[in-house]
Amino acid sequence: MVNNLELKRKKPLVLEVRDELERMILGGEVPAGERLNEQTLAALMGVSRAPVREAARSLEKDGLVTTVANKGVYVRKLTLDDALELYELRAMVFGYLCARVAATGDDQALADLRTSLSRMSEAAEREDESTYFTENLAFHDKIAEAADSRRVAELYISLCKEVRLMRLRVLSGPLALEVSNQEHEAIVRAIESGDIKAASRAGSQHHLNGKQRLLGTYSRERGAQT
Amino acid sequence: MVNNLELKRKKPLVLEVRDELERMILGGEVPAGERLNEQTLAALMGVSRAPVREAARSLEKDGLVTTVANKGVYVRKLTLDDALELYELRAMVFGYLCARVAATGDDQALADLRTSLSRMSEAAEREDESTYFTENLAFHDKIAEAADSRRVAELYISLCKEVRLMRLRVLSGPLALEVSNQEHEAIVRAIESGDIKAASRAGSQHHLNGKQRLLGTYSRERGAQT
DNA sequence: CAACGAAATAATGTTGACAATCGACATTTA
DNA sequence: TAAATGTCGATTGTCAACATTATTTCGTTG
CATH class of the missing domain: 1.10.10.10 (Winged helix-like DNA-binding domain superfamily/Winged helix DNA-binding domain)
Known part of the structure; x- marks a missing residue:
């Protein structure tokens, strides 16, 4: 074609x-x-x-x-180690971004994040993984944009694309969507409260949990193989 | 051959x-x-x-x-805010690199770092800013390399170049060199002890201190102007 | 005289052609 | 036979010419 x-x-x-x-x-x-x-x-x-x-x-x-x-x-071909490092780096950077959003406290941005949350929640209930995937990307992009730090935001978006090279669907199954969105909820709450440290932690933890889910996926695959 | x-x-x-x-x-x-x-x-x-x-x-x-x-x-023209963000981002990334070096514990790399330290110490005593500047870059590069994380190391080196766009000599005066190298010493000690958390903190703090020195430079310039 | 607009200018964007380079295979030689 | 060398094909690297876009200039017009 x-x-x-x-x-x-x-x-x-x-x-x-x-x-x-x-x-x-x-x-x-x-x-x-x-x-x-x-x-x-x-x-x-x-x-x-x-x-x-x-x-x-x-x-x-x-x-x-x-x-x-x-x-x-x-x-580019990512090894598992590469991917794990990327997850950690991305977690740090995202924590930084969340902290900055919490520090600035843009009401409009927060409202947008809330609508994203509800959309993802709907998608999770409908078990619509495709929509959740798209909205999930948009949610993270919004935080990157709201952080008002163009350079770091670009880096973060770049890292997210890089991770996608693995082509792994760690977000699969209705439970995973639910858990993931609870973490999003925690992030937004921390940002709303203006607690910079908490926002940083929640943001980092979100991607670190993703790293654990990735590890879980791999060990499950290994277990199935052997 | x-x-x-x-x-x-x-x-x-x-x-x-x-x-x-x-x-x-x-x-x-x-x-x-x-x-x-x-x-x-x-x-x-x-x-x-x-x-x-x-x-x-x-x-x-x-x-x-x-x-x-x-x-x-x-x-690229950096605003002060851009530079401050870069310092913070670089601090995070460098902390991560130091933590990884502490985790791997490569003896050869540690020996290299020690020789770098002594060279910088000599340069500081001679108040040879030019040599110190060069050795300082080499020191940081060595840590980036020893962390065995090509992607993050590239990012860090890139960030260092980016910061140099400001063309500021925050490392000026014999005292500044001495203080800076004490921070290097702290980093190497933390790495040697294998204390990951401490290494991360020491690495981050080094660049965060640099950020403070940058702010000091600016406020001094402003004070001189007005 | 100010304002608008069209031509002139200078830069980047794009193209197809040519040269340099690398890997694979064939050939030679010990 | 096996190692070394030579040749060939394919692909990237480089170049100069052309097309397009942005800016500046300058003349016209209200």
């Missing part, structure tokens, strides 16, 4: 290509470790190699691919 | 350009906010625009420049 994206290009061409590649990678269309062939992709998208090159460099900025000189760019 | 032939110096062209641009920016040859003209730089270095473009994108990855679509790349 040739995706010709020259229908209407309001956005810069590089961004179109970038988003398409990101979608392909995070969506699992191209497996981890696979090399991204410049001219193949360029032909596939109906553009020249330069935008593809630049898009690949942009993806490298987010840690989704790694570039090897004179060989090409490869979809 | 150790092949010290000059042929090995043939680095990829884009890296040459990248390093040169980085040197110009961190060295202050091009002021913050200045636009980097692609063809001017290309002509200056005797290459075409493509490597310059790619080098600029690489610098964006480290936060040294910002790219505006259809306008160009600009040397």
Whole structure:
């Protein structure tokens, strides 16, 4: 299927290509470790190699691919250790962001977070994992934005994408959604109360719990195999 | 066989350009906010625009420049708030790295850190700020490397470069060097003792103190102006 | 005289062509 | 046979030319 994206290009061409590649990678269309062939992709998208090159460099900025000189760019392959480190780093950064939101105390942002919470709660009740997944991303993005710290927010969003390279559904099953959203609730409560330390802790703990869930998934898989 | 032939110096062209641009920016040859003209730089270095473009994108990855679509790349200009946030983020990340080094307990790495310490101590006594500056960078790089966490180490080194955009010499005066190195000593001691929590605290505190020194510099400048 | 707008200018964005490089396979040689 | 070397194909790296976009200039108009 040739995706010709020259229908209407309001956005810069590089961004179109970038988003398409990101979608392909995070969506699992191209497996981890696979090399991204410049001219193949360029032909596939109906553009020249330069935008593809630049898009690949942009993806490298987010840690989704790694570039090897004179060989090409490869979809990053995460080891379990890599993933665990990412979870810890992300937990720290998210804690920082939550603390900042608690410190600023933007009412509008808090209201938005509340609506996100209720949407996720609905999705959890309906056991609608897909919607929950989307709303979950939006919730975290909102906190990153409300923290009013562009640099750190970018880092956090980047880390979240990076983690998704593992392509693991740690959020599966109705119980997991419920537990996850209770943690979100705790985060928002801490932020509302203006307790900076508590917000930091709640934010960190949320992703650290995710790390434990990841470990649980792995040990279960190992147990099933052996 | 150790092949010290000059042929090995043939680095990829884009890296040459990248390093040169980085040197110009961190060295202050091009002021913050200045636009980097692609063809001017290309002509200056005797290459075409493509490597310059790619080098600029690489610098964006480290936060040294910002790219505006259809306008160009600009040397990043840090506000005081930006810098303070960077200091906090860097403190967190460095704390994490120190904790990891303490957890792994690599003897060789510890020995290297000790030699770094003594070199800095000598430089401090001689009030040789230039040497201290260089050794200080090396010390922090060694910790980043010893933490055996490539992704986080890259982030940390990137953050250090980013901070240097401010072009502030917070490490000036013999007293500052002495104090700074005492903090280094505390970090190494915590790592040696294998106390993870203490190592994390010592590492974080080191950069948080740097943040306070930065604030002191600014208030002093303000006081002098008014 | 101010304000608007269109042409001129200069920069980035994009393209296709060419050169340099790497890995694989074939060939030679001890 | 096995190691070393030479050749070939494929891919990335680099280049100069062209297209598009933003800015500046300058003339026209109310």
